[in-house]
Amino acid sequence: MKPIRVIQIGLGPIGMATAKLVQQKRALRLVAAVDVRPGVGQELGVPLFSSIGAAARRHPADVAILTTGSRFLRVRALLGEIFATGLHIVSSCEELLFPWHRNPREADLTDRAARRAGVACLGTGVNPGFVMDTLALATSGVCQRVEAVRVWRVQDVAKRRPQLQEKVGAGMDEDEFRGLVAAGCIGHVGLQESLALIAHGLGWKLSRVTECIEPVIAARDCGSRHLRVKKGQVAGVSQVARGLRGGKEVLRLDLKMFMGAENPRDEIQISGVPPMQLVIPGATPGDYATAAILVNCVPRIVTAPPGLRTMLDLPVPRAIP
Amino acid sequence: MKPIRVIQIGLGPIGMATAKLVQQKRALRLVAAVDVRPGVGQELGVPLFSSIGAAARRHPADVAILTTGSRFLRVRALLGEIFATGLHIVSSCEELLFPWHRNPREADLTDRAARRAGVACLGTGVNPGFVMDTLALATSGVCQRVEAVRVWRVQDVAKRRPQLQEKVGAGMDEDEFRGLVAAGCIGHVGLQESLALIAHGLGWKLSRVTECIEPVIAARDCGSRHLRVKKGQVAGVSQVARGLRGGKEVLRLDLKMFMGAENPRDEIQISGVPPMQLVIPGATPGDYATAAILVNCVPRIVTAPPGLRTMLDLPVPRAIP
Numbered sequence: 001m002k003p004i005r006v007i008q009i010g011l012g013p014i015g016m017a018t019a020k021l022v023q024q025k026r027a028l029r030l031v032a033a034v035d036v037r038p039g040v041g042q043e044l045g046v047p048l049f050s051s052i053g054a055a056a057r058r059h060p061a062d063v064a065i066l067t068t069g070s071r072f073l074r075v076r077a078l079l080g081e082i083f084a085t086g087l088h089i090v091s092s093c094e095e096l097l098f099p100w101h102r103n104p105r106e107a108d109l110t111d112r113a114a115r116r117a118g119v120a121c122l123g124t125g126v127n128p129g130f131v132m133d134t135l136a137l138a139t140s141g142v143c144q145r146v147e148a149v150r151v152w153r154v155q156d157v158a159k160r161r162p163q164l165q166e167k168v169g170a171g172m173d174e175d176e177f178r179g180l181v182a183a184g185c186i187g188h189v190g191l192q193e194s195l196a197l198i199a200h201g202l203g204w205k206l207s208r209v210t211e212c213i214e215p216v217i218a219a220r221d222c223g224s225r226h227l228r229v230k231k232g233q234v235a236g237v238s239q240v241a242r243g244l245r246g247g248k249e250v251l252r253l254d255l256k257m258f259m260g261a262e263n264p265r266d267e268i269q270i271s272g273v274p275p276m277q278l279v280i281p282g283a284t285p286g287d288y289a290t291a292a293i294l295v296n297c298v299p300r301i302v303t304a305p306p307g308l309r310t311m312l313d314l315p316v317p318r319a320i321p
Numbered sequence: 322m323k324p325i326r327v328i329q330i331g332l333g334p335i336g337m338a339t340a341k342l343v344q345q346k347r348a349l350r351l352v353a354a355v356d357v358r359p360g361v362g363q364e365l366g367v368p369l370f371s372s373i374g375a376a377a378r379r380h381p382a383d384v385a386i387l388t389t390g391s392r393f394l395r396v397r398a399l400l401g402e403i404f405a406t407g408l409h410i411v412s413s414c415e416e417l418l419f420p421w422h423r424n425p426r427e428a429d430l431t432d433r434a435a436r437r438a439g440v441a442c443l444g445t446g447v448n449p450g451f452v453m454d455t456l457a458l459a460t461s462g463v464c465q466r467v468e469a470v471r472v473w474r475v476q477d478v479a480k481r482r483p484q485l486q487e488k489v490g491a492g493m494d495e496d497e498f499r500g501l502v503a504a505g506c507i508g509h510v511g512l513q514e515s516l517a518l519i520a521h522g523l524g525w526k527l528s529r530v531t532e533c534i535e536p537v538i539a540a541r542d543c544g545s546r547h548l549r550v551k552k553g554q555v556a557g558v559s560q561v562a563r564g565l566r567g568g569k570e571v572l573r574l575d576l577k578m579f580m581g582a583e584n585p586r587d588e589i590q591i592s593g594v595p596p597m598q599l600v601i602p603g604a605t606p607g608d609y610a611t612a613a614i615l616v617n618c619v620p621r622i623v624t625a626p627p628g629l630r631t632m633l634d635l636p637v638p639r640a641i642p
Binding site for chain 1: 342524593597599602603
């Protein structure tokens with residue numbers, strides 16, 4: 001089997017991890033990388049470009065892994081550029097998991113553009129992309145009837161990288177935290193997309209979707225090597241998305257990331273026949289897992305029909321050799 | 322959307338449960354049922370037939386759900402009959418999960434026959450089909466590297482149906498148990514197929530596969546409403562399949578079904594990067610779940626390419642409306 005040729009687009013922390021993982025896989029080959037910042041990514045030892053078109057012209061490839069942004073409308077122009085090169089796309093763009101949720105018209109246009117170009121395009125990751133959506137839907141596969149789905153992802157950021165501790169607001173006072181939430185600087189992107197993907201997968205029309213982002217206030221002094229949090233300060237973030245059907249809450253995704261969180265875990269509960277509970281003790285480690293699932297989806301997207309695809313269109317993701 | 326028309330073939334306990342579940346699904350319609358025993362299945366209120374050909378001629382359909390046997394070689398002739406009718410197939414036949422494991426030549430022939438007929442054919446269920454194989458592979462989707470996969474399924478049969486308690490040998494003495502194992506009357510069919518599917522999914526060539534079936538001896542009197550087990554008698558069965566690669570155990574599936582089993586659960590452990598652990602406390606309830614996953618796979622098989630398919634070829638299974 002000839003290896004699948006990959007161009008990595010975006011060389012931030014996730015992109016670098018993804019590119020290096022591609023280089024470890026027998027089934028894949030990294031042929032080039034793209035970043036607008038000159039000089040970034042030299043340790044990969046592959047040709048570097050500042051534009052997708054130039055990279056693809058010089059290095060024929062099959063798939064682009066795109067890790068440049070979280071918002072669908074912001075990556076849309078890039079998607080168009082990649083479509084023009086004839087590459088399939090796997091992207092960490094959170095809203096691309098289910099872009100119809102916020103931007104149905106633009107999602108349809110992008111879907112049509114991908115079809116015209118004959119390429120398939122997927123948004124995925126560990127969250128959104130796996131623990132709070134795809135895994136919940138897979139669990140429902142053994143249910144005769146589903147009445148409600150609840151998912152928790154509880155992470156103790158004390159054990160995670162310093163950037164993440166800051167990103168969740170640890171050590172801030174409550175006003176500062178709320179200001180940053182209002183400015184869109186704190187909060188996980190993609191929770192509503194996970195919810196919308198579950199609803200779509202179960203064939204449910206939701207009458208209402210709500211989301212709230214609240215600080216978790218430290219009940220006592222806590223912290224990590226990197227950052228101290230005093231009692232009364234913000235320890236992190238609690239973000240909850242709810243989906244209602246006919247006035248009843250049928251979906252709830254509850255994401256908590258804070259210093260000293262007890263019982264860190266991913267947990268899926270399905271009310272139905274049979275009821276199901278599934279737990280990943282300690283919670284899936286986000287950094288490793290995101291690079292993994294992006295790379296593991298590369299062989300899946302190559303054989304997918306053209307268009308904007310979701311995790312529900314592709315075969316079960318699995319570790320590739 | 323027009324409902325998918327289903328013919329149920331085999332009206333034992335699983336087949337009846339499946340047929341009734343089809344009747345509850347908006348997306349499906351049960352148009353006929355087939356069983357060689359006259360009079361069976363009248364409560365379904367659909368036309369009953371003793372032959373597949375007659376049923377399919379009289380009632381045009383899209384998919385056959387086949388629940389007549391566990392062994393691939395025994396259902397092979399039936400598969401051929403169904404191919405001739407042009408129906409896609411979802412079957413609970415345990416060995417059909419991955420028939421290449423025991424019968425590669427016959428599996429290839431059946432695959433070719435299905436392609437010629439233009440139909441897709443799938444073996445699935447809760448186990449094999451989900452907890453000890455598909456779910457383990459899906460979990461590996463967030464792994465950068467997998468070194469070993471171990472799965473436990475531990476069920477306390479005291480809470481299950483009486484037939485299952487007898488099937489696992491509860492209340493027998495050890496000699497009787499071993500005689501029945503030797504005669505092929507005790508033991509779960511499909512454990513090696515689960516193992517082979519995982520290896521296939523991970524792209525691993527196994528150097529050796531072993532399987533052993535041992536009695537679990539009651540350490541104290543125990544039992545259910547239906548059946549008493551005295552200390553020293555058989556409480557149930559422990560069945561372990563192992564897969565080796567280069568002399569090293571890389572896969573282990575451990576199935577324990579006995580009276581009074583503690584910590585009943587499905588548990589998946591992946592050694593790798595990142596390591597993953599996933600637990601379904603109480604273990605997925607087999608009876609409900611098997612009917613569910615068979616029915617939930619019906620819409621997936623209709624759109625699959627013709628041929629003998631596995632759970633790895635199809636999109637993530639999920640509860641259908």
